[in-house]
Amino acid sequence: MSFRFKESSVLPGFGLSLGYTLLYLGLIVLLPLSALVFKSSELGFSGFFKTILDPRVLASFKLTFGASLIAAAVNVVFGTIVAWFLVRIRFPGKRLIDAIVDLPFALPTAVSGITLAMLYSPNGKLGIFLQSIGIKVAFTQLGITIALIFIGLPFVIRTVQPALEEMDRELEEAASSLGASRTQTLTKVILPLLLPPIITGFTLAFARAVGEYGSVIFIAGNMPMKTEITSLLIITKLEQYDYAGATAIAVAMLLVSLAMILLINLFQSWSGKHSGR
Amino acid sequence: MSIILKNISKTFGDFHALKDINIEFQSGELTALLGPSGSGKTTLLRIVAGLEEADRNANADILFDSRTVTSSPVNRRQVGFVFQHYALFRHMTVFENIAFGLRVKPRDERPSKQDIKDKVNELLRLVQMETMAGRYPSQLSGGQRQRIALARALAIEPKVLLLDEPFGALDAQVRAELRRWLRKLHDTLHVTSIFVTHDQEEALEVADRIVVMNCGAIEQIGTPNEVFHRPATEFVMQFLGDVNVFHGRIESDSAIFNEVVPLTKNRENAARLLVRPHDLTIQSTPGDGPALPAKVYRVLTAGPIVKVELIDRHNRLIQVHLSHDGYNQTMVKLHEEVYLVPRESRVYANNDAWTGAYVI
Numbered sequence: 001m002s003f004r005f006k007e008s009s010v011l012p013g014f015g016l017s018l019g020y021t022l023l024y025l026g027l028i029v030l031l032p033l034s035a036l037v038f039k040s041s042e043l044g045f046s047g048f049f050k051t052i053l054d055p056r057v058l059a060s061f062k063l064t065f066g067a068s069l070i071a072a073a074v075n076v077v078f079g080t081i082v083a084w085f086l087v088r089i090r091f092p093g094k095r096l097i098d099a100i101v102d103l104p105f106a107l108p109t110a111v112s113g114i115t116l117a118m119l120y121s122p123n124g125k126l127g128i129f130l131q132s133i134g135i136k137v138a139f140t141q142l143g144i145t146i147a148l149i150f151i152g153l154p155f156v157i158r159t160v161q162p163a164l165e166e167m168d169r170e171l172e173e174a175a176s177s178l179g180a181s182r183t184q185t186l187t188k189v190i191l192p193l194l195l196p197p198i199i200t201g202f203t204l205a206f207a208r209a210v211g212e213y214g215s216v217i218f219i220a221g222n223m224p225m226k227t228e229i230t231s232l233l234i235i236t237k238l239e240q241y242d243y244a245g246a247t248a249i250a251v252a253m254l255l256v257s258l259a260m261i262l263l264i265n266l267f268q269s270w271s272g273k274h275s276g277r
Numbered sequence: 278m279s280i281i282l283k284n285i286s287k288t289f290g291d292f293h294a295l296k297d298i299n300i301e302f303q304s305g306e307l308t309a310l311l312g313p314s315g316s317g318k319t320t321l322l323r324i325v326a327g328l329e330e331a332d333r334n335a336n337a338d339i340l341f342d343s344r345t346v347t348s349s350p351v352n353r354r355q356v357g358f359v360f361q362h363y364a365l366f367r368h369m370t371v372f373e374n375i376a377f378g379l380r381v382k383p384r385d386e387r388p389s390k391q392d393i394k395d396k397v398n399e400l401l402r403l404v405q406m407e408t409m410a411g412r413y414p415s416q417l418s419g420g421q422r423q424r425i426a427l428a429r430a431l432a433i434e435p436k437v438l439l440l441d442e443p444f445g446a447l448d449a450q451v452r453a454e455l456r457r458w459l460r461k462l463h464d465t466l467h468v469t470s471i472f473v474t475h476d477q478e479e480a481l482e483v484a485d486r487i488v489v490m491n492c493g494a495i496e497q498i499g500t501p502n503e504v505f506h507r508p509a510t511e512f513v514m515q516f517l518g519d520v521n522v523f524h525g526r527i528e529s530d531s532a533i534f535n536e537v538v539p540l541t542k543n544r545e546n547a548a549r550l551l552v553r554p555h556d557l558t559i560q561s562t563p564g565d566g567p568a569l570p571a572k573v574y575r576v577l578t579a580g581p582i583v584k585v586e587l588i589d590r591h592n593r594l595i596q597v598h599l600s601h602d603g604y605n606q607t608m609v610k611l612h613e614e615v616y617l618v619p620r621e622s623r624v625y626a627n628n629d630a631w632t633g634a635y636v637i
Contacts, residue, residue, distance in 0.1 A: 170364035173328050174426075176351045177358040178378035179433055188381070192368045 033254065040247035051245045052252040056224050057233060064230040065256065067141060068209035071148035075205045076198055079156025086157070087164040101158070104151050109214025116147050117218035139221025144229065147216045148209040155208065156201030163197040199268045203261060210257055278436040278469050279304040280325060281340040286332045287320050287493075294320045295331070296493045304342075305467045307460070309480035312490035313516070318473045319441055321490070325471065326358050326439050327351035341436060354437075357430030357468075361442040363422040365414040371425050372410040375400055378433035400428040403462070420451040427459075431466075440472035444479065456483050477517045481505060489513050511625040514551050521557070521595050523550040523637060532624050532635035536591070548626040550635060554598040556621040559585065559607050568616040569637045571595055573609050585609060587617065 040048060051057065086098055104112065120127045120137040130137055137143045167190070175185040213231040220227045230253050237246035280302040287295040295317045302308050310318040323329035324339070328351055331337050339347050346354055365374055375397045379388055388396065401407045404424040414422055423443060430438060443459070444452040460483050463470055474480050480487050481501045489496040489504055489512070497509040508514035515522070525534035527546045534550050560568070571587035574594070583604040585597040595617065599607070609615060624631040 168362070168364060170360050170362065171366065173351070174358065174360060174364040174366075174429075175377070175381075177326060177328070177354075177356060178381065178429065179352050179355070180377070180381040181352060184381045188377070189366055193366075 036247050036254070037251055040244060040251045042244045043248055047244075048248050048251075051248040056228070057230075057249055057252075059225045060228050060230040060233045061253070061256070063141060063144070063227070064210060064253075065260075067145045067148055067229075068206050068212075071145050071152050071209050072202050072206035074145075074149050075152045075156045076202050079153060079201060079205075080160050080194065080198060082153075083157045083160035083164055087161060101154050105154050109151065109212065110218075112150060113147065113215040113218035116143075116150065116215065120146070120219060138219055139223070139227060141227060143219040143221075144216055144227060147219050148212060151212055151215050152205030152209050155204040156198065159197040159201035159204065160194060163194055167193060195271045196268060199264060199271065203264045203268075206264075207257065207261060210253070278342045279340075280437060280469065280471075281338075281343070282321075282325070283338040283340070284334060284336040285321070285324060285339070286334060286337070287317070287324065287329065288332055293493050295324075298495060300488065300495065300498065302469060302471060303486070304469055306485045307463045307470045307472070307483065308486045308488060309484035310471060310473045310488050310490060311475070311477060311480040311516070312496075313475055315492075316490040317493040318475075318490050322439050322441055322471060322473050325437070326356050327354045328358070355433065355435050357427075357433065357435030357438045359423070359426050359430050359438070359440040359443050361445045363414070363419075363426045363446075365422055365426055365429070367414050369413075370410065371401075371406065371412050371414070371417070372397055374414070374425055375429045375432050377429060396432060400432055403431070404428045418451075419447050420455055423447065423455065427462075431468075435468065438468050438470040440470065442473050442475070444476075445474075452479075459483060481517070489516065491516070508623070511549065511551065511623075514623060519554050519596060519598075521552045521554060523552075523593065524548075525550060525635075525637075527626050527631065527633075530633055532626070532631060532633060534635060534637040546626070548624055548631060548635075550622055550624050550637065552619045552622040554584075554596040555582075557595070557597045557617045557619055559597060559599070559609055560616045560618055563616045564618055566618065567635060567637050568618045569595070571615060571617055573611055573613050573615060576604075576609065576611065578604070587615070 043051060082101070086094065086101075117138060118124050120130070120143055122128070122131055122136075122138060124138070127138055135142075137146060171189055171193070172185050175189045176182075180188065211231065213229075213235075216229055217232055220229060220232070222228050222232055230249060234246045234249050234253075237243075237249065282298055282300050285295055285298040286293070298317075298321060310321060312318045320329060324331050327346070327349065331339070331347075337347070338345055341354070351358075366377065369377070376393050379393045379396060382388075397410070398407070401410060404427060406421060406424055406428070409417065409421065409425075414425070417425065423446075427440075427443075440459075444455050447455065456479055459472075472483070484501060486498065487501055487504050488498050491512050497504050497513045499507070499509075504513055505517050508517065514520060523534045525532055525536075525548050527533075527548045532548045532550065534548075563570075569589055571589040573585060574588045575586040577584040577586075578601070583599045583601055585599060585604075587595045587597065589595060597617065619637075624633075624635055
């Protein structure tokens with residue numbers, strides 16, 4: 001069976017760039033990950049599954065992935081609206097707002113964590129008010145989700161913004177000249193064309209949220225079974241010198257993340273095909 | 278449907294894109310808005326469509342069949358608009374693109390699924406693209422995309438078809454073909470159409486009527502024959518077809534073109550003589566009327582006509598177009614002294630036509 005790896009191309013550098021990419025990915029990504037898998041294999045099959053099927057671990061998985069999905073979904077909605085606002089509406093001070101969007105990127109996660117915890121704690125500025133109307137944020141799953149929304153916000157905005165800027169205004173004019181209302185233009189023309197960048201932003205925000213540690217632990221309260229995220233559980237195991245257990249949880253987390261990101265990418269390429277790219 | 282524009286002006290900041298336009302587009306006619314870029318032709322088209330708003334003014338009005346549409350938005354005007362860069366929805370197939378206008382109709386006006394399918398297929402036949410229904414716009418050539426854009430605009434059975442430089446992005450051959458095809462299509466459908474172009478050849482070939490625009494104002498409205506053979510202004514004469522321009526001045530009762538005047542001098546009595554290259558005959562003797570001695574500089578015989586370039590005593594380059602027969606009869610030779618006699622010419626002094634005698 002002949003398997004042609006190389007597309008015949010007049011442009012040189014295929015071999016070089018492929019080699020470089022594989023080497024880079026191997027050294028930076030795959031080497032440490034394989035060490036992780038190697039370490040966790042010390043436990044053997046039954047030990048591995050015993051560790052990751054522990055109710056406390058399962059609860060942390062549910063919380064981490066659930067809250068990350070919700071946060072990414074919230075960011076899709078509001079991030080798209082903010083991106084729209086930044087691209088389409090002219091107002092003084094727009095550059096300032098544009099810069100503020102990047103703050104969650106730039107802030108050390110511990111700083112955001114402490115800030116959020118202080119703000120939402122029962123005697124914090126916002127916490128007092130929310131408590132008075134019966135909403136508890138700090139040390140609950142809601143608090144974790146809010147922290148994850150905070151750190152994931154820039155991803156959707158920064159992926160949707162350039163796509164919106166590039167979008168031809170004539171498409172909207174064409175739609176309305178054909179009789180479409182503003183809502184129809186939005187749902188049938190603009191949003192379908194923005195779907196690929198929206199999905200990319202969703203994936204990035206989700207991946208970031210799953211791995212988040214610093215900004216969550218202060219607001220989470222870290223009660224086992226309730227508000228304990230997986231990253232924290234891994235740290236706890238490490239502090240108890242249970243290296244194999246920690247890596248086992250990490251490997252499980254890695255596999256779930258990989259599966260979800262692959263799934264999203266599949267959906268991405270499907271939607272890309274249907275937007276005529 | 279006829280369209281009447283009354284007192285339409287448009288300013289973008291300090292720039293007057295349109296200056297008090299009054300015009301009537303006849304029902305069922307194909308009209309070309311012709312002018313150089315920046316002449317306001319596209320702005321005018323977009324105002325008719327409702328994509329742009331004219332300056333607010335008590336006398337300004339847009340009438341579709343004597344009903345005012347000034348305040349109705351573009352999606353209520355029932356106009357078909359075709360863009361220079363097609364503006365096809367790239368996430369939809371050709372079929373979906375054409376069906377779009379039917380699918381977004383309010384529920385009670387929306388045709389049934391079968392009716393939509395029939396209508397789209399009929400339009401695909403009309404634009405000769407039956408086999409392409411399932412393709413995406415990215416899989417089509419430029420000419421095909423523009424035909425789909427046209428089919429999409431026709432799907433809503435527009436009362437007016439507006440085309441903004443529809444062939445501007447296509448290469449010359451496809452352009453000529455689509456041009457003929459658009460004319461044929463218009464002869465079948467008879468929908469009132471306005472198209473914008475900066476290509477005089479396109480306008481002359483396709484349109485029933487041509488509106489020549491310059492600097493936000495209308496220079497002339499007329500049939501292709503009228504604007505070409507009887508240009509109302511110097512601009513129209515220069516814009517439609519090649520022309521030789523001689524700068525001179527008016528002195529008492531005759532126009533003088535036989536000496537070179539610096540352009541900055543004598544502004545108030547400046548005059549220009551315009552002669553089309555095919556209106557000049559080459560003779561070996563001067564004859565009775567005005568004749569210009571010149572030397573043959575270059576002869577281009579490759580092409581449907583013979584182009585002769587000459588240089589006169591004042592170093593002005595003059596173009597003469599001859600038929601191959603005419604060229605064979607005169608047999609001009611390179612560097613030969615000949616006399617150029619205008620059969621038809623126009624003199625303009627301060628933008629007005631001047632009918633007195635002249636010397637060249």
